[in-house]
Amino acid sequence: MDVPERTRELFSEERSAEVVAASFADTPDPRLRQVLTSLVSHLHAFVKDVELTEDEWSAAVDFLTRTGQTCSDVRQEFILLSDVLGVSMLVETINHRTRGTSTESTVLGPFHLVESPPRALGDDINLDGKGTPCLVSGQVTGPDGEPLAGATIDVWQTNEDGFYDVQQPDVQPPGNLRGLFTADEHGRFRFRSVVPRYYPIPDDGPVGQLLAATNRHPNRPAHLHFIASAPGYRPVTTHVFVADSPYLDSDAVFGVKESLVRDVHVVDDPARAAEAGLANPFHALTFDLVLLRADRPPPEASR
Amino acid sequence: MDVPERTRELFSEERSAEVVAASFADTPDPRLRQVLTSLVSHLHAFVKDVELTEDEWSAAVDFLTRTGQTCSDVRQEFILLSDVLGVSMLVETINHRTRGTSTESTVLGPFHLVESPPRALGDDINLDGKGTPCLVSGQVTGPDGEPLAGATIDVWQTNEDGFYDVQQPDVQPPGNLRGLFTADEHGRFRFRSVVPRYYPIPDDGPVGQLLAATNRHPNRPAHLHFIASAPGYRPVTTHVFVADSPYLDSDAVFGVKESLVRDVHVVDDPARAAEAGLANPFHALTFDLVLLRADRPPPEASR
Numbered sequence: 001m002d003v004p005e006r007t008r009e010l011f012s013e014e015r016s017a018e019v020v021a022a023s024f025a026d027t028p029d030p031r032l033r034q035v036l037t038s039l040v041s042h043l044h045a046f047v048k049d050v051e052l053t054e055d056e057w058s059a060a061v062d063f064l065t066r067t068g069q070t071c072s073d074v075r076q077e078f079i080l081l082s083d084v085l086g087v088s089m090l091v092e093t094i095n096h097r098t099r100g101t102s103t104e105s106t107v108l109g110p111f112h113l114v115e116s117p118p119r120a121l122g123d124d125i126n127l128d129g130k131g132t133p134c135l136v137s138g139q140v141t142g143p144d145g146e147p148l149a150g151a152t153i154d155v156w157q158t159n160e161d162g163f164y165d166v167q168q169p170d171v172q173p174p175g176n177l178r179g180l181f182t183a184d185e186h187g188r189f190r191f192r193s194v195v196p197r198y199y200p201i202p203d204d205g206p207v208g209q210l211l212a213a214t215n216r217h218p219n220r221p222a223h224l225h226f227i228a229s230a231p232g233y234r235p236v237t238t239h240v241f242v243a244d245s246p247y248l249d250s251d252a253v254f255g256v257k258e259s260l261v262r263d264v265h266v267v268d269d270p271a272r273a274a275e276a277g278l279a280n281p282f283h284a285l286t287f288d289l290v291l292l293r294a295d296r297p298p299p300e301a302s303r
Numbered sequence: 304m305d306v307p308e309r310t311r312e313l314f315s316e317e318r319s320a321e322v323v324a325a326s327f328a329d330t331p332d333p334r335l336r337q338v339l340t341s342l343v344s345h346l347h348a349f350v351k352d353v354e355l356t357e358d359e360w361s362a363a364v365d366f367l368t369r370t371g372q373t374c375s376d377v378r379q380e381f382i383l384l385s386d387v388l389g390v391s392m393l394v395e396t397i398n399h400r401t402r403g404t405s406t407e408s409t410v411l412g413p414f415h416l417v418e419s420p421p422r423a424l425g426d427d428i429n430l431d432g433k434g435t436p437c438l439v440s441g442q443v444t445g446p447d448g449e450p451l452a453g454a455t456i457d458v459w460q461t462n463e464d465g466f467y468d469v470q471q472p473d474v475q476p477p478g479n480l481r482g483l484f485t486a487d488e489h490g491r492f493r494f495r496s497v498v499p500r501y502y503p504i505p506d507d508g509p510v511g512q513l514l515a516a517t518n519r520h521p522n523r524p525a526h527l528h529f530i531a532s533a534p535g536y537r538p539v540t541t542h543v544f545v546a547d548s549p550y551l552d553s554d555a556v557f558g559v560k561e562s563l564v565r566d567v568h569v570v571d572d573p574a575r576a577a578e579a580g581l582a583n584p585f586h587a588l589t590f591d592l593v594l595l596r597a598d599r600p601p602p603e604a605s606r
């Protein structure tokens with residue numbers, strides 16, 4: 001018989017990551033090869049660090065399987081897993097460094113599922129009438145303070161019961177608490193909404209079981225999602241967080257950055273209330289956004 | 304308003320793993336806390352090493368979701384993923400160190416789905432009559448060479464077409480090429496089977512796509528699975544590999560260890576052929592197994 005030549009190194013505990021990495025040597029895409037080589041190196045280092053047992057390995061396989069099988073058209077359990085392990089926030093942060101020169105980003109979250117409905121400045125996005133009315137306003141500028149006339153501001157938040165419209169298609173009007181606004185000639189925007197409140201991420205699946213097993217609560221502090229963009233500038237995906245919300249220092253998905261926290265003020269000014277279409281006194285939240293210029297390289301990591 | 308006290312550190316790129324690890328501080332089970340802390344540390348280090356892009360993160364979420372959704376009662380795609388990344392082999396090796404004092408282990412694989420049917424020594428497990436008949440025999444001993452009378456040997460392999468019986472319930476007789484044998488008073492076993500051949504792992508799912516994208520073939524070199532056990536000894540899950548098989552140095556799941564490779568000999572001996580119930584000349588494969596004593600600690604890693 002023709003015995004095939006054996007030239008490649010066989011698996012061993014000591015050299016496991018190198019042997020597996022070598023199997024990716026013929027990957028045509030160099031970036032895929034780089035990513036897989038790094039992944040294998042860290043994954044094997046993890047297994048060795050903790051000396052993972054066979055029962056733990058089985059539990060991990062079972063957990064990942066159930067996580068995949070919990071995903072549907074309206075639910076992404078692997079994003080949720082990435083969120084509660086801080087991976088989503090890390091990827092977001094690495095890819096949108098600001099070094100203080102622009103509005104910091106935070107996670108997109110799993111509920112930007114639909115195009116927000118276009119609305120006029122001043123509109124009320126609170127279509128179900130629940131919650132505490134709030135005037136939200138701000139200005140979008142570039143890094144040198146230049147107002148970005150016509151900037152686009154996409155916003156979305158939960159209703160007073162802590163759910164997004166897409167989570168309650170039979171309860172909330174479609175497009176409830178979502179809006180796509182175009183800033184005025186000074187880059188300013190304003191709209192009526194409700195004071196955001198904290199809410200739990202979906203915790204009836206495998207990720208919820210992980211949170212329960214680790215004594216972590218599933219809540220996110222009160223926030224309003226923003227995507228701001230303007231031609232010639234880098235868009236930013238972020239939230240504004242409400243300063244007096246519970247869970248600000250224990251966000252289940254690690255989304256809070258100090259620079260994104262704002263007070264909700266009570267304004268006692270009948271003229272401004274009338275202008276905004278709100279009863280006096282009213283709640284108000286101001287959030288200005290600074291976008292980076294697209295023609296300049298993004299800031300590097302500070303390491 | 305009562306502003307809740309904020310005491311915990313917020314997320315930052317620099318301290319991402321520490322901040323997430325701190326969220327597991329109240330985990331009641333110290334082992335779970337240890338495993339998650341190590342996992343987060345290596346996972347974040349991976350993301351930082353490669354500066355994972357948002358598109359790559361999305362592709363990973365999609366890949367994991369499809370992997371979970373490919374799993375069914377007869378298919379475990381996450382085990383397959385663990386296999387092709389060398390993780391299964393690493394876990395197996397860490398948990399069954401031998402340092403040369405006993406038969407080395409290798410991966411169980413996803414096809415030990417059923418109890419093997421009990422058979423008598425000398426029986427033929429090749430129920431579909433395909434392939435090249437082969438006499439398989441060996442002896443099970445303890446570390447000091449003591450024969451393990453009555454040891455149990457569970458074996459399974461693919462048929463000549465490269466499939467296990469459970470993969471072809473409508474084609475192969477149930478229990479084809481599986482058997483549960485009890486060794487004789489000298490710890491010896493023998494049975495009739497076929498010369499094992501190489502076969503591909505299922506490659507029509509996400510794991511197959513990963514192999515294709517990295518120019519890796521899906522094949523495993525020819526092998527016969529064994530689980531050998533005896534009261535008072537540590538069981539071993541292993542394979543015997545056929546020395547002239549293709550893919551011995553590029554097993555898709557990294558299962559090959561040099562100590563597990565054996566020649567298939569052609570024996571020209573009419574008396575032994577008649578005794579075994581095979582036509583002369585016949586093929587023969589010998590695999591002796593050494594089990595560790597359960598009352599002695601398993602060997603440590605050599606580092």
Ligand SMILES: [Cu+2]
Binds near residue numbers: 042
């Ligand atoms: Cu690592």
Ligand SMILES: [Fe+3]
Binds near residue numbers: 109111220223225
């Ligand atoms: Fe949200």
Ligand SMILES: [Fe+3]
Binds near residue numbers: 414523526528
């Ligand atoms: Fe196999």
